[in-house]
Amino acid sequence: MAKNFDRMEDSNLSANPTIHEVSDPARRVLVRGGLAAAVAGLFGPLAAGSLAGCASTAGSGGGAVAGLGRAIGFKGIAMAAVDQVVVPEGYSAQVLYRWGDPTGVAGSMPAFKTDGSNSADDQALQAGMHHDGMAFFPIEGSNRGLLVLNHEYVDDGLLHVDGMKTWTPEKVRKSMNAHGVSVIELQRDGAKWSQVLPSRFARRVTALTPMTLSGPAAGHPMLRTAADPSGTQVLGTYNNCSNGQTPWGTYLTCEENFADYFEGPESPDAHQKRWGIRKGNGAKYRWHEHEPRFDAAKNPNEPNRYGWVVEIDPQDPASVTGEEVAA
Structure with a gap:
């Protein structure tokens, strides 16, 4: 989903270009090319040829990833839309700490309940x-x-x-x-x-x-x-x-992105506009409904503390x- 930049902060009050203006696709291709040259210098002639794909367009078929894999000794992974963790041959992955797992505080390790009923x-x-x-x-x-x-x-x-x-x-x-x-x-x-x-x-x-x-x-x-x-x-x-x-x-x-948690006033001042404190921001998490400090109309300095x-x-x-x- 594309971001709605009109609802984001506008903290650049200078005449300098914004990050969105300098991060156009052509510039990103140039940066990838520079990265390829840097890594090629690091890994020597072996990497120089295989990393040429870094400066190519998005339709290059992922040659940069596969090439880097060859340069540092592992087989690249083909792109796939699968709901699982895939690692290169010779590597392994294991789950260590999932949402809801106990942190390990002695005497206080509640079990995770899959129905969302944990307190x-x-x-x-x-x-x-x-x-x-x-x-x-x-x-x-x-x-x-x-x-x-x-x-x-x-x-x-x-x-x-x-x-x-x-x-x-x-x-x-x-x-x-x-x-x-x-x-x-x-x-x-x-x-x-x-x-x-x-x-x-x-x-x-x-x-x-x-x-x-x-x-x-x-x-x-x-x-x-x-x-x-x-x-x-x-x-x-x-x-x-x-x-x-x-x-x-x-x-x-x-x-x-602290502003996303604060409900802004009907008419935000210049400082609030700069940091994206606007009416309707609190609708996503709704903390302000029961935690008044996240209502910037009532507590205008609270957003400054994050x-x-x-x-x-x-x-x-x-x-x-x-x-x-x-x-």
Whole structure:
């Protein structure tokens, strides 16, 4: 489905071209060609010929993927519309942590119910929906460590017994708890990985988890609300997409598209228009119906408290749960 750019944020207030203007198909072909040249230089003459397809058009039949596979030693995978995970010959894939699986908190590992009847409290102790960016933190070499992963968004139609036919505070809490981040412990036995249950490191960070805002923006007037006059105590993280690791061993998760969760006022001001806070935005998730902080007409500063980078220490479950790094 094509995106409706008219309903998205317009944060580029300069006279510079937008990303949509510079990302035309011709430019993308040029970028692919540059990538092909770079990889060819990396892998030498063997790759030079096989990667020529990178600069070809979309109708080239996937030569770039197959060529790269030959260059680094695996057989390429043919395109197919199948509902399964397919990996190259000689490789294997296994499921480690599905939506609803227990995170591994000792004494609190509710079983997943396929009919959607798990409670909001259950979901706060289970894998969230739609895994995204993730990172592995070794504890014992490469045989044991912590996997930290994002849960970017939810399908409320699957999350609840009757989807969104009815709407309650409990459903909003469950939706919030299916967002955020998981910290789970993994161990390897030979070629197989498994989740450690329970684990002293196991942890869920959700859209309801208290956070501390740090950095130069902390306490700014635009971050202050009636619930948090200090502008330093944010509640929760959500729409977590990209990620990173710091040299000191913490996990960074990045909040995107935060505006999609806020119901905007009838007449948004220039700042709200810039970030896409508009009337009707809250219709998708409907959090604002039972969580007033997601009603930007009532709490205009609340949207400013999201869209940051959140830092989490995976090896210290007792630490302040995430810091929004306002740098």
